[in-house]
Amino acid sequence: MWKLVVGLGNPGSKYQGTRHNIGFEAIDRLAAGGSGATFTKKFDGLLAEAEIDFRRVLLLKPETFMNLSGRSVGQALRFYKLELADLLVVCDDLNLPLGKLRLRGGGSDGGQKGLRDITAQLGSDNYARLRIGIGDRGPIDAADFVLSRFRNAERPLMDDALILASQAVAVWTSQGLAAAMNRFNGPSSQ
Numbered sequence: 001m002w003k004l005v006v007g008l009g010n011p012g013s014k015y016q017g018t019r020h021n022i023g024f025e026a027i028d029r030l031a032a033g034g035s036g037a038t039f040t041k042k043f044d045g046l047l048a049e050a051e052i053d054f055r056r057v058l059l060l061k062p063e064t065f066m067n068l069s070g071r072s073v074g075q076a077l078r079f080y081k082l083e084l085a086d087l088l089v090v091c092d093d094l095n096l097p098l099g100k101l102r103l104r105g106g107g108s109d110g111g112q113k114g115l116r117d118i119t120a121q122l123g124s125d126n127y128a129r130l131r132i133g134i135g136d137r138g139p140i141d142a143a144d145f146v147l148s149r150f151r152n153a154e155r156p157l158m159d160d161a162l163i164l165a166s167q168a169v170a171v172w173t174s175q176g177l178a179a180a181m182n183r184f185n186g187p188s189s190q
Contacts, residue, residue, distance in 0.1 A: 002080050003173050004058045005030065006073050008091040008114040011063040019134040020066060020146040022158070023090040023114075026132070026165045027059050033166065043075040053174040062114075069114040070121025077122070087127040088172055090165060091115060094142060096133025098154055099161035101168060103130050103181045111142075128177050130168055132161055 007027030008020075015021050030050060031037040037048035037059060045062040058080065062072030077087065091112055096102055106126040109115035119125040135154065137145035150158055164184065172180040 002056050002058050002082060002086065004060060004073075004076055004080065004082055004087050005169055005173075006060045006062065006069070006076075006087065006089045006118075008066055008069050008089065008112075009061065010065050011061075015147070017149045018147050019150065020092055022092045022132045022134060022162075024061050026090045026130075026162055026169075027061050029162050029166050030057075030169060031059050043072050043079065045072040045076075047076065053170040055173045057169075057173055066114040068117055070117035070119070073118050074121040084122065084124060084127045088169065089115065089118060089127065089129045090169070091129065091131060092134045092146060093131035094134060094137060094146065096131055098133050098135035099157040100133035101130065101161060101164055101184050102133075103128065103168060103172070103177065103185055105177050105181075128172065130165060130172075132158075132165055 007023035009015065009024030010020060030052065031048045037050040039046035039048045043060065044064050045060050048059045050057050050059055058076065060072065060076055062069040064072050091114055093110065093112065095110055105128050109119060115129060168180050168184040171183055
């Protein structure tokens with residue numbers, strides 16, 4: 001049985017390396033690990049088949065732009081006949097400190113428009129999400145901040161967060177959401 005891990009972001013070189021694309025970066029790291037999965041165009045996105053912790057995992061990067069991510073996710077879920085329990089969405093979070101991870105099994109989109117669209121398309125918010133903190137925006141407009149790039153001093157912390165995110169996905173894949181939450185939501189996880 002497949003699991004589907006979706007990383008949110010915006011397509012194109014203009015958005016590469018921006019805070020909003022940390023979900024894409026997480027998926028790229030997962031694809032590069034192990035056998036080095038390759039992406040093909042499918043479901044209005046880029047899809048790769050990978051093996052993570054000896055489990056079959058689909059890696060998806062919607063190319064519909066962040067605010068329309070649900071269309072791509074819905075197509076993949078329906079095609080593979082997956083349940084919401086088989087879905088994990090990786091995205092940025094403005095409300096978490098830089099590099100902090102937060103796993104949840106459902107709930108509010110927290111203002112993240114990609115999650116909002118996925119929830120609207122699926123008709124439920126009962127799916128796992130792994131949020132990665134992108135830092136405090138201060139007085140900067142939220143839209144400008146999420147489309148900005150990480151400062152040089154922030155990049156090592158984000159690289160560490162992406163390593164932890166890959167580990168969290170592996171635990172979610174093999175041991176389930178509760179095990180991943182227990183390991184990666186605690187204060188010792190950072």
